[in-house]
Amino acid sequence: xxxxxxxxxxxxxxxxxxxxxxxxxxxxxxxxxxxxxxxxxxxxxxxxxxxxxxxxxxxxxxxxxxxxxxxxxxxxxxxxxxxxxxxxxxxxxxxxxxxxxxxxxxxxxxxxxxxxxxxxxxxxxxxxxxxxxxxxxxxxxxxxxxxxxxxxxxxxxxxxxxxxxxxxxxxxxxxxxxxxxxxxxxxxxxxxxxxxxxxxxxxxxxxxxxxxxxxxxxxxxxxxxxxxxxxxxxxxxxxxxxxxxxxxxxxxxxxxxxxxxxxxxxxxxxxxxxxxxxxxxxxxxxxxxxxxxxxxxxxxxxxxxxxxxxxxxxxxxxxxxxxxxxxxxxxxxxxxxxxxxxxxxxxxxxxxxxxxxxxxxxxxxxxxxxxxxxxxxxxxxxxxxxxxxxxxxxxxx
Numbered sequence: 001x002x003x004x005x006x007x008x009x010x011x012x013x014x015x016x017x018x019x020x021x022x023x024x025x026x027x028x029x030x031x032x033x034x035x036x037x038x039x040x041x042x043x044x045x046x047x048x049x050x051x052x053x054x055x056x057x058x059x060x061x062x063x064x065x066x067x068x069x070x071x072x073x074x075x076x077x078x079x080x081x082x083x084x085x086x087x088x089x090x091x092x093x094x095x096x097x098x099x100x101x102x103x104x105x106x107x108x109x110x111x112x113x114x115x116x117x118x119x120x121x122x123x124x125x126x127x128x129x130x131x132x133x134x135x136x137x138x139x140x141x142x143x144x145x146x147x148x149x150x151x152x153x154x155x156x157x158x159x160x161x162x163x164x165x166x167x168x169x170x171x172x173x174x175x176x177x178x179x180x181x182x183x184x185x186x187x188x189x190x191x192x193x194x195x196x197x198x199x200x201x202x203x204x205x206x207x208x209x210x211x212x213x214x215x216x217x218x219x220x221x222x223x224x225x226x227x228x229x230x231x232x233x234x235x236x237x238x239x240x241x242x243x244x245x246x247x248x249x250x251x252x253x254x255x256x257x258x259x260x261x262x263x264x265x266x267x268x269x270x271x272x273x274x275x276x277x278x279x280x281x282x283x284x285x286x287x288x289x290x291x292x293x294x295x296x297x298x299x300x301x302x303x304x305x306x307x308x309x310x311x312x313x314x315x316x317x318x319x320x321x322x323x324x325x326x327x328x329x330x331x332x333x334x335x336x337x338x339x340x341x342x343x344x345x346x347x348x349x350x351x352x353x354x355x356x357x358x359x360x361x362x363x364x365x366x367x368x369x370x371x372x373x374x375x376x377x378x379x380x381x382x383x384x385x386x387x388x389x390x391x392x393x394x395x396x397x
Contacts, residue, residue: 047110050395051394052104052392055105058388060384063350064096070087072088072160079148080149098132105123106123108122116193122187171225185271187209210248217241219238224296231290236297238299240353242350244278244344273318277313280310296365300358305359340389340390362374
């Protein structure tokens with residue numbers, strides 16, 4: 001009895017000491033060891049998850065909507081003008097087709113509950129700048145072929161200004177289109193998992209905020225110089241920049257079907273909010289010249305009648321769809337491949353802000369200006385889409 005009382009007192013003392021000092025994770029309870037019980041192992045629950053993905057996306061091209069340079073027959077009634085037999089468009093009136101753009105996307109999440117039913121998740125992505133160009137250079141030493149800057153008068157008459165003149169004037173022109181997209185979002189994620197013998201199904205529902213930033217630009221730069229004196233030159237340019245930002249609330253869902261190490265996910269989101277739009281036009285048919293040489297390089301898309309900055313805000317909708325296939329190598333690491341499609345119903349595009357009309361009295365040295373201002377300022381909205389593939393690694397701990 002004395003021995004039994006002594007053992008009991010030892011056990012009470014051991015439990016008291018265990019309560020005074022916190023038991024570390026995965027450590028055995030000293031009292032359990034004292035009475036011969038198996039050690040209790042406390043397992044940590046994964047709290048963080050995330051992914052890093054490489055993006056290969058294509059986006060809607062920007063346009064150089066008016067034709068800015070033509071080859072013409074000097075024998076036509078209006079050489080280089082639209083509708084003439086010898087007129088051929090060599091720049092403008094088309095889209096800048098961008099090749100696939102690389103990018104990256106990162107996601108990080110934190111489980112707010114032990115049963116994986118509630119989490120906070122943040123995602124950001126960035127695409128590289130897309131760039132495409134169209135260039136023209138007349139034949140060195142001859143100035144051929146005969147090229148022209150076409151336009152329509154306010155009364156819709158087709159006319160053209162001479163650009164390169166064989167035997168007299170050489171010229172070059174470059175039109176460049178650019179696009180750049182990035183965005184971020186943050187969501188609360190509520191989910192539930194239904195376990196089956198052969199397949200587990202999980203449904204997640206998202207509620208959060210989304211931001212997108214799209215910047216497009218079209219630049220046209222022309223240069224002329226005299227064949228008999230190349231130091232006599234003139235330079236002109238037109239720059240059209242559009243900047244559209246979206247911010248708004250977002251809801252969505254995604255469903256994951258998991259069997260063994262493989263999983264297939266399909267998801268969709270839709271955001272509704274404000275699309276803030278900015279249109280800016282700069283340039284002049286003559287920005288630099290070596291003197292009073294009579295050269296007018298154009299282009300004639302940016303003049304005092306439409307140069308400036310204009311802003312607007314509109315309600316916009318941004319839906320997105322995604323599918324993904326995943327293979328899990330371990331409890332912590334998985335690889336994935338997927339497809340995304342993003343749509344934005346209200347943006348600005350540079351080509352839509354261009355007016356192909358011209359009042360020639362506004363040109364340098366052709367004044368004073370009379371009649372309506374042309375080109376006229378435009379503020380035209382369009383839609384936007386981007387789509388592509390993603391290749392990623394996912395982790396959790």
